[in-house]
Amino acid sequence: LYRFINMELNYAKEHTEQSTLYRNMLENL
DSSP, rough: HHHHHHHHHHHHHHHHHHHHHHHHHHHHH
């Protein structure tokens, strides 16, 4: 159970970082 939660947290963290990078790219255009 903890492993599954940890995987979800890692995925959410990576997804948030990717969204931030994408937003920064759009702002720099």
